[in-house]
Amino acid sequence: MTKAASGSLLYLDGVSVAFDGFKAINNLSLVLEPGEMRAIIGPNGAGKTTMMDIVTGKTRPDSGDVIFDGEIDLTRHDETDIAELGIGRKFQKPTVFESHTVEDNLELALDRSRGVMATLFYSSAREDRDEIDRILDVTRLTARRHEYAANLSHGQKQWLEIGMLLAQNPKLLLVDEPVAGMTDAETEETARLLREIAENHSVVVVEHDMGFVRDLDVKVTVLAEGSVLAEGSLDHVSAHPKVIENYLGR
């Protein structure tokens, strides 16, 4: 265990993984502080999804340290463990239950996160209602709580799925291309929504939409060919010659 990880929420150091000899992640190092929201950008094939796969235990790195909460070696845990440790992931495509209402989707997510035993002995329906009200408010879905999820717009489905993640109360949320396919208004609202969530959670957002990344107004990590090309404010990384050459200039 490396001492350098202490005090961080997520610590990747010297992480590499190869698929059939091709290094998708190549000596990647990245540190996320508790409470931080970070945007990850980079060209197609840069390794963004693979990095998320490594953090969530879907892919095992060939080498390197992957440490959560200062001390937990994530490479020793499987996907289920890692979710229970407090890392929630939202994939690009929403996977809400279309034939259930918005509220029922959130209720299911709450039950799932609580586990079977806890649900059996859990008596406070009131606390559940309060939690669901809170999540509906954050995800801009209060007026649609009794609507079937199938009837939501694409953007609202994404927000509902973010709400289902929140029901699990993760310490760290990993969000993959949340605004792909959204309208401009939904995209702007999503930046506000994630900023609100980031007041109480750490968040990693992978996104291609630069306007959205600008609205997030957080530190940006640029990945290319499996490692960090540049890091800093969006203005700082945008001015980096290698970023212009590898990504923005294309």
Ligand SMILES: Nc1ncnc2c1ncn2[C@@H]1O[C@H](COP(=O)(O)OP(=O)(O)OP(=O)(O)O)[C@@H](O)[C@H]1O
């Ligand atoms: N399971 C796998 N087997 C073989 N190659 C893989 C596998 N997963 C990823 N790769 C390769 O690793 C590289 C990185 O892919 P990855 O999906 O992580 O990139 P990305 O930055 O998420 O790209 P995009 O923006 O297109 O989603 C790509 O060249 C991809 O083809």
